[in-house]
Amino acid sequence: MLQFENSAQTRIYLDHNATTAPSKTVLDHLPQMISEWGNPSSIHLSSRGPKNILRETRKQFAEIFKCSSLEIIFNSGASEGNNTVLKSVWEKFGLEKNEYIISQIEHPSVLKTASYLQTLGAVIHLIPVLKSGQIDLEFIKNKINSKTALISCMFANNETGTVFPIQQISDIAKKNGVNNNILMHSDCVQALGKYEIDLAALNLDYATFSGHKFYALKGCGILFAKKNAPYANLIHGGGQERSRRGGTENVLGIASIQVMLQELKYLNQKISQMQTLRDNMESEILKKINNVSITAVESERLSNTSSLVITDVDGETMLMSLDIAGFSVSTGAACSSGSPEPSPVLLAMGLTRNEAQNSLRIGLGWGTTEIEIQKFISALIEIVERIRSIDTSSKENGKQNYV
Numbered sequence: 001m002l003q004f005e006n007s008a009q010t011r012i013y014l015d016h017n018a019t020t021a022p023s024k025t026v027l028d029h030l031p032q033m034i035s036e037w038g039n040p041s042s043i044h045l046s047s048r049g050p051k052n053i054l055r056e057t058r059k060q061f062a063e064i065f066k067c068s069s070l071e072i073i074f075n076s077g078a079s080e081g082n083n084t085v086l087k088s089v090w091e092k093f094g095l096e097k098n099e100y101i102i103s104q105i106e107h108p109s110v111l112k113t114a115s116y117l118q119t120l121g122a123v124i125h126l127i128p129v130l131k132s133g134q135i136d137l138e139f140i141k142n143k144i145n146s147k148t149a150l151i152s153c154m155f156a157n158n159e160t161g162t163v164f165p166i167q168q169i170s171d172i173a174k175k176n177g178v179n180n181n182i183l184m185h186s187d188c189v190q191a192l193g194k195y196e197i198d199l200a201a202l203n204l205d206y207a208t209f210s211g212h213k214f215y216a217l218k219g220c221g222i223l224f225a226k227k228n229a230p231y232a233n234l235i236h237g238g239g240q241e242r243s244r245r246g247g248t249e250n251v252l253g254i255a256s257i258q259v260m261l262q263e264l265k266y267l268n269q270k271i272s273q274m275q276t277l278r279d280n281m282e283s284e285i286l287k288k289i290n291n292v293s294i295t296a297v298e299s300e301r302l303s304n305t306s307s308l309v310i311t312d313v314d315g316e317t318m319l320m321s322l323d324i325a326g327f328s329v330s331t332g333a334a335c336s337s338g339s340p341e342p343s344p345v346l347l348a349m350g351l352t353r354n355e356a357q358n359s360l361r362i363g364l365g366w367g368t369t370e371i372e373i374q375k376f377i378s379a380l381i382e383i384v385e386r387i388r389s390i391d392t393s394s395k396e397n398g399k400q401n402y403v
């Protein structure tokens with residue numbers, strides 16, 4: 001018999017920027033969702049339910065984000081979406097218009113695709129990040145020229161929570177490009193469910209979303225590609241998604257996104273709930289633990305994210321101690337955890353290697369409670385004290401050995 005260990009049962013999960021547990025509503029709808037297992041491309045009756053799920057999800061997304069349902073492509077998630085966007089633009093313009101302006105702190109699915117395009121002849125200008133966590137808008141203006149094909153900047157950063165001025169960057173793209181034709185992409189993964197996104201006002205050509213960061217299931221995402229924006233298939237195959245993405249759609253995942261789109265009616269309430277908890281948590285940590293700083297605190301941040309630097313406390317050691325104590329947090333991006341290298345995002349912001357190595361990321365979720373935060377603060381205080389005292393005594397012992 002298959003056995004699954006439910007590692008989430010007794011845990012306090014504070015890593016919602018890495019992934020989210022499917023919401024209770026998604027879980028409640030699972031049996032009904034699974035019962036629609038037919039292939040949406042079939043023409044017999046078994047396809048009707050799945051087809052309906054695709055149609056309704058597209059319609060609801062288009063209504064909420066004020067776009068056309070034809071501008072929505074279901075895919076496997078944001079890595080696929082980001083790859084598709086950059087490669088589509090390259091396929092359209094190639095060497096003719098080969099310059100890309102991309103923020104230095106994008107997710108690897110953007111940065112590594114850009115590096116790949118570089119091997120084909122693309123010129124990549126990485127927008128530097130200021131100590132505040134904000135990107136340098138002047139840099140964008142200075143780099144734009146007649147060869148600029150695309151500007152790509154995430155809506156909010158996964159590690160620090162910094163929210164970027166996407167509308168302003170879009171304006172720069174549209175006003176400064178030759179014939180207003182610089183394309184604009186934003187990876188909106190971290191914003192969905194944490195920030196009110198007005199897609200129409202942002203004037204984007206492309207936006208990428210992922211289900212599993214938003215209490216839906218893993219392996220499903222949405223790519224918004226504006227009508228007439230260049231598009232090239234990443235996956236060739238059947239005629240799914242109007243022949244823009246081959247492969248039978250992940251109906252179950254898409255159904256879970258549909259459920260979550262309906263939950264967006266609670267967004268403002270969830271944002272203020274998370275913000276109150278996060279702000280109280282930060283002020284209590286600052287009060288009770290000395291030598292702590294909050295990264296990017298001067299910038300607008302997502303309501304749920306807190307990135308701390310705790311002096312003289314190694315992030316990995318802290319993470320492991322918290323893990324043993326029953327708390328899931330992160331030291332940086334989940335995909336780079338376990339790597340001894342400090343977070344490139346924090347380094348890009350001008351933090352020293354040491355500061356970056358002493359960092360901890362806490363990501364609250366829609367379901368995080370006051371009690372969980374109180375338990376987390378108590379555990380953190382104890383762990384920081386312990387690590388600092390071990391460090392001090394080993395330094396003292398070290399000194400004695402050499403005296």
Ligand SMILES: Cc1ncc(COP(=O)(O)O)c(C=O)c1O
Binds near residue numbers: 077107211
């Ligand atoms: C900002 C950002 N973009 C893209 C991704 C990749 O998303 P997915 O897991 O859906 O491929 C992530 C996930 O870590 C992310 O945080």
